[in-house]
Amino acid sequence: MDSWVRFNAQSQAKERLIRAAQYACMLLGHTLQKTRAASELHRTVSDLEAHMSLTRKLLRLGNSVEALQAAKRTIHLSDSVLRLCLTISHLNRAMYFTCDNVLWAGKTGLLSKLDQQKWSQRSFRYYLFALILNLTRDVYELCLLLDAEARHRSTKSPPPPCDSSTLPADHLSTSSSSSALPTAVAPPLACLRRRLHQALTVLHNNPPLLLDLLKNACDIFIPLDRLGIYRTGPGFVGTCGLASSVLSILTVVQPWLKLKP
Template sequence: MDSWVRFNAQSQAKERVIRAAQYACTLLGYTLQKGGAAAELRKTVSQLEAHMSLSRKLLRLGNSVEALEAAKRAIHLSDSVLRLCLTISHLNRAMYFACDNVLWAGKTGLVSKLDQHKWSQRSFRYYLFALILNLTRDVYELRLLIECEARSRAARSPPSPSPTLPADHSLSPSTPDMLAWLRRQLHLLVTVLYSNPPLLLDLLKNSCDIFIPLDRLGIYPTGQGFVGACGLASSVLSILTMVHPWLKLKP
C-alpha cells in the first residue's frame, strides 16, 4: 500500500498510465486490423489512442523546466562520461518536451496553421538523440560493472599457469578458446545484470523506446504492432520504477 501511495503522489504517474493505455490501443488497433475487425471498431480504437496522446501532451506541459533542472544537476557529476551523456540527454529531453508543447497547442487550436508533421518529426529527433545518449550511459555503466566483477573474480581465484606454446603455434586464438572466452563474458554479463536490477530495467526500457522514434522518423520502420508492443513494455517498466523507487537507475 505504501508503494501505491508513493506512486500515486508523483506527477508523472498519470502520464505513464495513459502512455501504457495509448500504446495498448496502438497494439490493439494493429491486432484488429490483422484480424479483419469492423472498420467502425478500428476507428473507435484509433480515436481513443489520439485522445490519450493529446491528454499526455497536456500532462507534459512544463516538463521542459524539469528536464533543464535535471541537466543542471547532471553537469556537476564527477564522472566525465556520465556528466556528458546525462547533461546532453536532459537538454534534448527539454527540447523534445518543448516541441511536444507546441504540438499540443497546434492540436488544440491555440496555434493556427501549425505544420504538425514538421514539429512532430523535430520532436522525435530530439527524443531519439536523448535515447541514444541514455543507452550509451547504460552500456558505459554496464562495462564498468563487468570490469569490476572480472577483477573481483580474478582476485578470488588463484592464477593458472600459462601453457607453453610450440614454436610454430599460431598467435590467433583457436575456436575452443574463443568459445570459452565468449561463455565467460556472457556469464559476467548475466551476473552483473542480475545483481543490478535498476540498470537492467533502464537498459530494457531504453531499448524498447528507441524503436518508437526510429519508426516515426522512417529510419527503421517496424510497424504499428511492434511499436505498440515496445511502447507498452517500456511504459510498464517505467511504472514499475515509480512503484518501487529503488529500481530507478541513479543518478
Template sequence: MDSWVRFSSQSQAKERLIRAAQYACTLLGYTLQRNGAGTEVLATIKQLEAHLSLGRKLFRLGNSVDALESAKRAIHLSDVVLRLCITVSHLNRAMYFACDNILWLGKSGLSKKMDQEKWSQRSFRYYLFSLIMNLSRDLYEIKLLMESESGAKRSSSRVSAENGAMSRGEHPPHHPLALQLRLLLYVLRSNPPLLLDLVKNACDLFIPLDKLGLYKTNPGVVGVCGLTSSILSILTLLHPWLKLKP
C-alpha cells in the first residue's frame, strides 16, 4: 500500500504537466476556431487534446488508493469542520478517480460496450462535490484567520483611531465593509498557500459545471481555468510550502 502511494505521488507531476498541455490545447483550439482556422487544423488539435486526456487517465490509475489514504488521515483532525470537509472531499476524489479509471477502459478500447457518457457524468459529479468541499474548507479557514486577526488588532486599532479622531475633534470613522475587505485582502496576502488553493479550486469549479451543463460557458473559459489551475498545481509540487495543509 505505501509503495503504491509513493509511486502515485511521483506520477502526479507528469499528470499535471499533461493536464496543462491538454487545457492549453482546449484554449488554442477555441482561439483558432474564433479566428477562422481550417477544419483540418482544428481536428488535429482536438485529436491531440483527446490523446492527452487519455494519457492523463493512465497516470491516474490507482489514485483512488491515495485519496482513501488521505481520507483516513483526515478523520483524525481535531477541528470538526476541517475533518468533515477534507474527509468528504477525499472520499469524493476516490470515487472520481474510480469512475475515471473505468472510463479509461472504455476510451482505450478495452471495454467497447461501456456507456462512456454515463461514466463521464458520474465522474464529473464526484469531482464537482469534491471541489465544493474544498472551497468550503478554504472559506472556513479564511473565516478563522479573519476572526483571529480581527481579535488581535481590534483593541489597538480602536484606541489609535479614537485618539487620532479626538485630537482633531472628529468622530472615528466606521466603515465595516471596507474594513472587512481590507482584512480579507491582508489575510490572503499573508497566506499564499490558502490563496493559491482558493484560486485553484475556483478555477477548477467551472470545468465540471460546464461538463454537467449546470453552468455552460465555452471551451475558451474551460481552457483558461484548466490551464491556470494546472500551473498552480505544478507550483505546489515545485514549492511544497505552497501546498495548503493539512
C-alpha cells in the first residue's frame, strides 16, 4: 500500500501541470468565443481541453487509495474539529476519485452504457462537500491563530477598547443629535477593521494557511458552477481553476508551503 502511495505521488505534479493547462484552455476558449475568433481555433482549444481532462482522469487512477490512507492518518488527530473535518474530507475525496475513475471508464468506452452526466454530477457533489470541509478547517485554524495572537498581545498590552473612548475628541464635543450616528457606527467599524487587519497579519505570517485558503476558495466555484448551484461561467471557472492549479504547483515545488496535517 505504501509503495503505491509513493508511486502515485510522483504523478501528482504532472496532474497539476495538466490541470493548469486545462483551465488555461478553458479561459482561452471563453476569450476566443467572446472576441468571435475563428471557429476552427475555438474548436481546437475546446478539443485540447477535453483531452487534458481525460488525461487527468487517467493520472488520478488510484488516488482514492491515497485518500483512504490519508483518512486513516487523520482519524488519530487529537484535535476533534481537525479530526472530523479532515477525515470526512478525505473520505469524500476518495468517493470523488472513485466516481472520476468510473467516469473515465465511460469516456474511454470501457463502460459504453454509463450515464456520464449522472456520474459527473455525483463526483462534483463529493468534491464540493470535501472543499466545504477544507474551508471549514482553514477558518478553524485561522481562528486558533487569532486567539493565540490575542493572548500574546494581552500579555504585552491590553487591546484598545471598542467604545466611545476610541473616538476623537471633536466627536465627543459635538451635540448629541449630530454625534449619535458616529458614536453608534464608528466603534463597531473600528473593531472590524482592527480584526480584519489582525487576520491579514496572521495569514501573512502563515503562508501555508494562506495558500490553502486561497486554493480552496478558488476551487469551490468549480463544483458550484458544474452543479448549477451558483453559475459563474467558463471564464470565471477557468480563472479560478488556473489560479488554484498554480497554488497547488507551488506546494509541490516548495513542500513547506503545504498545510499540515
